[in-house]
Amino acid sequence: MTGPEILLLVTLATPVLGAVAAAGLPVEDDRAGRILGTVVAGVTFLVSASLVLDRPSGRGMWSEVDLPWVPGLDLRFHIGVDGLSYPLVVLTTLLTFLCALYTCWHVPSSGGRPRGRQLVALLLVIEVGIVGVFLALDLVLFFVFFEVVLLPMYAVIAVWGGEARRAAARKFVLYTLFGSVLLLVGVFTVVASAGTADIVALSAGQGAAMPYGTQLFAFVLLALAFAVKSPLWPFHTWLPDAHTEAPTVGSVILAGVLLKMGTYGLIRVAVGAAPAGAEAVAPILGILAVAAIIVGGLVCLAQTELKRLIAYSSVGHMGFVLLGIATLTGAGLQAAVIGNIAHGVITGLLFFLAGAIKDRAHTGDLANLGGLREVAPGLAGVLGFAAIASLGLPGLAGFWGEAFAVFAAFQRGGALWITLGVIAAAGAALAAAYFLRLLRRVTHGAASPAVSTVEPRWLTGAELVSWAPLVVLALVLGLVPALVVDPAAGPVAGLVDRVVAP
């Protein structure tokens, strides 16, 4: 086994071992458990980041591991990394590390004895599931990793969440399980018809060789599954509740990377395995995506709760990502790739901020917030930065995904796509409107009673350490989008060829 292969396995194995070790510590060592988990998450981040060192020049996988696991179920332990998955893998390990780090100082209340080490352990298990999804090159393995995330995330919301946590957690787990069982059926529809579960082989033409009807059926199932996860309007209703009730670190992981499992799956699995089905369903997907942008924007304009507003803004942003995918053009898929990463970075930061504000002011109600700039200028400054990055100001990370998605819709041409592009552009303006409204409500004006008593007024060490990388990334990706776009160019071109060629 060569070095790169070992690195891949270590990326997945380290968090598993860390989770077991951290959760197994006794209650007296809660803090030690959290620190241990953070160290493990940090090591995982470094290992996953080093995967880029073996990047070859060609289009294919950078490195792969392919081992038999359950031949009776067509399941191979086949993982690999390429330009499409690498940025997401690193984003996942980075966000998990930052969340674990944050947990070293801030443990959300779970009632009773301290359970911070279990929270960190669950974050590590979730990391395994998400990274596994991004790395999987076997359809069945992809499904297995997709399922790994469900119950740990449920536990994070149900144990460490807000007041209505039980209902929100149940809604989350049932909706997303609905998605993943459709994924199961879709996966085996493809496997039964194409005779292979190898994603590389499927994307290379075996998927396109399936009969048209099968491709359509498989794509609809897979797209539904991923639409629930992403989430695409009208399957998004679990998201605001889950985000609002989840603890800060849960929201960050949820918005930052968990949603990306859906969009990544759509690109890698659904479009890759059933290109003709994708071609047929694309207009519907595009219309729903634009509906998500508009609905998300309008709901945000009327939102009165901080976390809920950010949650609904995710619906809109993911709408742009899905619009990019729906165009099935090179520019559109590139837009989806950069949009995914940008949304993960920025919304992760926004949820960190929302959590910090709610912890300090003890309310998330916009009517009771106000004048944060006067009282806590540091916090207000970062919030302003994140909001402006999120609304898509050129020069910051949020811009590229949205601009490229609209551009791709125009490039695709035809009355439908041009209309969609125009509406999406209007939706981007909506985003500007609601984020500016948010800033006016929260940072400007005279300090409200809830805000005037916030403690601490300056950013704490934990916040500085865990937010700084995200702020830097939002800036760097905005200035040099090629960091993400270039490595993804090869795989995206491969996918687009399949769609257009037949």
Add this chain to the structure above:
Amino acid sequence: MTIDHVALLPAYAAAGTAVLAFLVEVALPGRRAAVLGATMLGTVATGVAAVWVHRGGGERVAFCVEPAGCSYQWDGRAALIGILFATATLVVAALSVSVLRSGAVPAGEYCFLLACSLTGGVVLGASRDLITLIIALETLTLPLFVLVGLRRRQTASAEAAVTFFVVSVVSTAVTLLGAALLYGATGTVHLDGLAAALSDRTGLVSVPLVGAAVVLVLVGLAFKVAAVPFHAWAPATYDGAPLPVAAYLSTASKLGGVVALLLVGVVGLGPWLDVSGPAFAVIAVLTMTVGNLVALRQRRMVRLLAWSSVAQAGYILAPLGAFATASGRGDIDLAVSAVLAYTVFYILLELGAFGAVIALRGAGDGGALDDYRGTARSHPWLTGAFVLAMAGLAGLPPGLAGLFAKVAVVRALLGGAAGWLAIVVALNAVVGLAYYVRAALALFAREEPVAVASARTAEARPPRGSARAPVATRAPVAARVRVPLAVGAALAVVTIAAIVVGLAPQLVLDAVRL
């Protein structure tokens, strides 16, 4: 007619176990441990014999008559079924320690009946004619009537026993009527002979008559797996029975029904799968849907598990629904393997779930979900085992065994071009998760005084936090129960086995393909 006694060895071992339990009870009256130990040793011997007879592959037969064929055949699948029955019986026997110790149940009778039931199960897997099969199935079931009602001075127990008895007798009568009609139409009771005689429909005496016979036989057997609409006996019976017996009913007894359905429906009535296939599909859909929907409303642990096991029977039968279409009948072995694989995974997980409940509740009944509050803190390991079993039954990681079980079923269905049934199975899994999560979550609820506590005691209620004082609060029974070694060991073994087959499901998939 020559009789190969080696082939019969597993059956002898099982029957010998029953006799041994009886003799030990007579020789050492009141020595419960000795009786139970003898029974468990005999059960292990039965399992060993089941494998030993099949060593080196091939098959051994007994009770052969020319030209009809053999009534008894010990092959790979018979060995697998024998092992499964022995395992389930062994685990149930170990789990019975609490009940036996409490004195609520007489040890000698209990062990004797359990071993009798085991004998029926072992023979069932090897039976190759309708008469042997039905008698084996009755030998499996008959002792259970008594076991269900064995708790002394318990009305619920007696009621459960009578319900179970009546339903079972009726279902056996229906099966026998169908078998008689089949014999009348074909002149044979041997499964291979039946398959041969039935394959040519134009040569049959009366096609409608055979159709009626097929339906009657299968309906009668569907009672045994508690498939809807023949399921109503199960929840009441499970809830009234001693917990280990409920565990046996939902695993070994259900396995018996599945094996009988496979032997009769697929082997004997194989040529009529175009008739029985749609029936299997309808029964499977109804069973999983009704089981899941009713389980949603359950407030008592055992009833919830009972309805969930109804739903699980639906998943077990689902791959047979693929026979409804011609392309689905193309690969019969794929569907049968999926059925058996699911059954193996299910038995392990169900034993894990019941094992955890028994460990927590001791000799008592399953209780209400609310009675489990605070368990996560007082018994973290037992809670872990229970959560793993629940996750597995729901088909989600960390219960990988259950995940792969569902994958096997869906894969078989899509391989058999029954996509619609796969979607029904998938959607049912979503409904199922709702109550599995609720059952698991009940253990994590904080101990709080319950409104049931009377006003007088409520005043004397200690402040929150010290609520574990065994006074006014309906504090968890679990907090006071010491888990007997045998129960803990059995639960540990089952849980570890579930983890192992979850990581290496190929072990099970290879075993069922024998």
